[in-house]
Amino acid sequence: MTNVGIIGLGRMGMLHLMNSLKIDGVNVVAAADSSKKALNKAKLLGVKATYADYHDLLSNSSNIDAVVISLPNFLHFESIQLALEAGLNVFAEKPLATSIDECREIVRLVDKSGRKLMVGHVTRFMEVVQKMKRQMNEGAIGDVEVATIEEVINGPFSHPRVPTPVADWWFDPKKAGGGALLDIGYHMLDLFRFFSGDAEVMFAHLIHRYNLPIEDGAIVILQSNSSTKGIVNVGWYQQTIFPKYNFRVLLHGTSGYLSSDSFVPHNLYSHAVKEGLKNLARKAVGKKIRFLSYTYYYESFYREMVSFFDCIRNDTEPAVPAVEGLKTVELIQAAYTKANIRSP
Amino acid sequence: MGNIVGLVKVNNSEDLRLQVSRVTELIDFKSGGSVRSVVVKPNLCYYWDASTGYTTDPRLVGGIIDWIRDKFGDVDIKVAEADASAMRTKYVFPALGYDRLAKEKNVELFNLSNDVLLDETVHVNGREISFKVPATLKKCDLFVNVPKLKIMRATKITCAMKNVFGCIGLRRKMVYHKFLDEAIVGINKLLHPHLTIVDGLVSLGRFPFKLGLIMASVDVVSVDWAASQIMGYRPSRIEFLRLAVKEKLGDPKGLVIAGENLSDFAKVFPKEGFVASRYLWGIQFWLLNAYRRVVGDIIPPILEES
Numbered sequence: 001m002t003n004v005g006i007i008g009l010g011r012m013g014m015l016h017l018m019n020s021l022k023i024d025g026v027n028v029v030a031a032a033d034s035s036k037k038a039l040n041k042a043k044l045l046g047v048k049a050t051y052a053d054y055h056d057l058l059s060n061s062s063n064i065d066a067v068v069i070s071l072p073n074f075l076h077f078e079s080i081q082l083a084l085e086a087g088l089n090v091f092a093e094k095p096l097a098t099s100i101d102e103c104r105e106i107v108r109l110v111d112k113s114g115r116k117l118m119v120g121h122v123t124r125f126m127e128v129v130q131k132m133k134r135q136m137n138e139g140a141i142g143d144v145e146v147a148t149i150e151e152v153i154n155g156p157f158s159h160p161r162v163p164t165p166v167a168d169w170w171f172d173p174k175k176a177g178g179g180a181l182l183d184i185g186y187h188m189l190d191l192f193r194f195f196s197g198d199a200e201v202m203f204a205h206l207i208h209r210y211n212l213p214i215e216d217g218a219i220v221i222l223q224s225n226s227s228t229k230g231i232v233n234v235g236w237y238q239q240t241i242f243p244k245y246n247f248r249v250l251l252h253g254t255s256g257y258l259s260s261d262s263f264v265p266h267n268l269y270s271h272a273v274k275e276g277l278k279n280l281a282r283k284a285v286g287k288k289i290r291f292l293s294y295t296y297y298y299e300s301f302y303r304e305m306v307s308f309f310d311c312i313r314n315d316t317e318p319a320v321p322a323v324e325g326l327k328t329v330e331l332i333q334a335a336y337t338k339a340n341i342r343s344p
Numbered sequence: 345m346g347n348i349v350g351l352v353k354v355n356n357s358e359d360l361r362l363q364v365s366r367v368t369e370l371i372d373f374k375s376g377g378s379v380r381s382v383v384v385k386p387n388l389c390y391y392w393d394a395s396t397g398y399t400t401d402p403r404l405v406g407g408i409i410d411w412i413r414d415k416f417g418d419v420d421i422k423v424a425e426a427d428a429s430a431m432r433t434k435y436v437f438p439a440l441g442y443d444r445l446a447k448e449k450n451v452e453l454f455n456l457s458n459d460v461l462l463d464e465t466v467h468v469n470g471r472e473i474s475f476k477v478p479a480t481l482k483k484c485d486l487f488v489n490v491p492k493l494k495i496m497r498a499t500k501i502t503c504a505m506k507n508v509f510g511c512i513g514l515r516r517k518m519v520y521h522k523f524l525d526e527a528i529v530g531i532n533k534l535l536h537p538h539l540t541i542v543d544g545l546v547s548l549g550r551f552p553f554k555l556g557l558i559m560a561s562v563d564v565v566s567v568d569w570a571a572s573q574i575m576g577y578r579p580s581r582i583e584f585l586r587l588a589v590k591e592k593l594g595d596p597k598g599l600v601i602a603g604e605n606l607s608d609f610a611k612v613f614p615k616e617g618f619v620a621s622r623y624l625w626g627i628q629f630w631l632l633n634a635y636r637r638v639v640g641d642i643i644p645p646i647l648e649e650s
Binding site for chain 2: 011014015018019022157158164165166168171209210211212239242276279280283289291292294295298301302
């Protein structure tokens with residue numbers, strides 16, 4: 001049994017908590033968040049030890065094997081450092097940290113501690129991405145010359161039915177570390193590396209549709225070591241509402257192309273009903289259900305959490321080790337530099 | 345002039361100062377006395393700009409400021425909004441271009457939540473409701489209400505009276521949502537805009553729509569009565585309007601539409617189906633919860649909040 005503590009119970013942290021509760025061999029024993037409401041919800045879900053300060057969770061971690069960290073960006077480095085020093089395995093939400101130096105230090109600390117650290121590069125766990133990668137590796141489209149990868153969504157401005165303020169740290173370049181480029185550009189740049197290997201930034205442009213201290217969009221052009229060119233287009237300026245998800249990958253190869261749109265359900269509502277019925281059937285015959293498959297997108301969060309706990313249980317290398325987080329942050333900083341914006 | 349609602353059709357490229365002048369002439373607007381201080385209250389309920397149909401277009405507010413200066417000279421003008429449960433004015437003003445507007449027009453941006461807040465209580469429909477009322481709105485010589493024309497799940501429509509609700513100094517206006525219709529009427533008993541100029545340039549129905557409308561009146565009930573007809577709702581079926589009439593906040597019986605035909609706008613407005621707007625999400629979420637209970641699947645937090 002792997003005992004886990006969840007640090008940070010915002011939307012992502014709460015989802016990781018819910019997912020962890022459903023994974024065999026995982027026992028969520030503690031949770032920390034500054035919000036009383038979130039801690040009460042964690043208690044209702046069966047978490048016995050709750051803390052208003054994550055430092056208290058870490059100093060009471062003798063019965064904990066791993067922590068899942070989903071704190072605001074500016075707390076990533078400190079919390080990861082303290083968790084590793086406490087001898088814990090760590091799942092860290094992206095970005096690994098907000099500077100290259102901090103990421104390098106985390107890589108060093110992981111090596112020194114001998115613990116596992118996996119970074120939350122969740123888009124790698126999307127079924128559509130894995131299918132495309134498999135077909136590309138099998139040579140289905142020849143050599144990929146150009147990859148276009150884009151995600152334009154509402155970012156922190158999702159305006160839920162129960163109005164919740166956008167946390168102040170999102171508006172603070174020092175605390176957030178950046179805007180849409182660091183937030184969702186992180187995933188898209190990582191995906192380019194996932195498909196095409198290590199890369200260099202050739203051009204970057206930051207978008208400021210809204211007059212905020214952080215960018216609300218970015219366009220980045222890259223070239224991989226295997227000479228694939230990448231066009232990454234990300235934005236926070238679109239008021240898309242779930243279940244709509246404006247994300248796509250297009251791989252242009254020498255003998256064909258692959259588009260993520262071909263793998264995504266055309267009608268997300270009928271997809272949800274179909275997957276729900278399949279799970280009902282699985283349940284009826286006593287089989288394990290596919291958690292969150294009805295959402296198309298959120299299933300990937302469950303899959304990445306399973307992968308993290310598997311690497312601890314089997315003592316294998318994490319699917320996304322710290323060095324992958326470092327490489328992605330290096331690309332982002334290069335993009336900020338190219339865009340003539342000093343990285344905060 | 346109380347029951348006149350003026351409608352003008354506007355193309356984006358037109359001089360908005362001129363259009364504001366036209367629409368106020370249609371309703372024969374006259375200020376009650378000398379004007380030295382003016383508060384203009386747009387609807388900046390969230391961080392989405394005017395192109396989404398969510399918030400008031402700063403270009404229209406600019407046109408209103410120019411018109412005010414033409415009419416009343418170099419008066420003190422504040423563009424005011426209060427913090428809300430999900431929005432902070434310190435971020436929304438720059439995000440939506442209001443800081444640029446303030447600089448260009450030499451007006452002050454004002455957070456009503458930081459104003460002197462008066463504790464006032466009213467009774468609506470037998471319910472006692474207390475509000476934190478910004479003193480500036482009570483003291484100013486001219487209070488111009490500049491709402492957006494849009495639909496809203498909780499109240500079907502949101503326009504003049506709901507934008508006055510946005511003036512409440514308390515940030516967590518969510519506390520009023522359990523009795524929102526009464527609260528909208530309640531705050532409108534305490535705060536009375538001298539003039540309402542509606543931003544229907546881009547309106548929000550089932551989707552954002554370039555309606556090209558500016559609508560004006562001195563009476564918020566009359567404005568909302570007309571607005572609900574444009575958005576495809578029978579006004580008497582809008583609960584806060586029904587209550588407003590019952591509480592004698594306004595009387596739409598003698599409502600006169602001046603300028604363009606209301607039906608021309610109503611014809612093209614992308615109306616929301618009643619079932620879709622009121623029940624569809626509720627039914628879906630009920631089914632999803634039932635599925636979760638039976639199968640043991642997970643509902644992501646974003647869905648629970650949506």
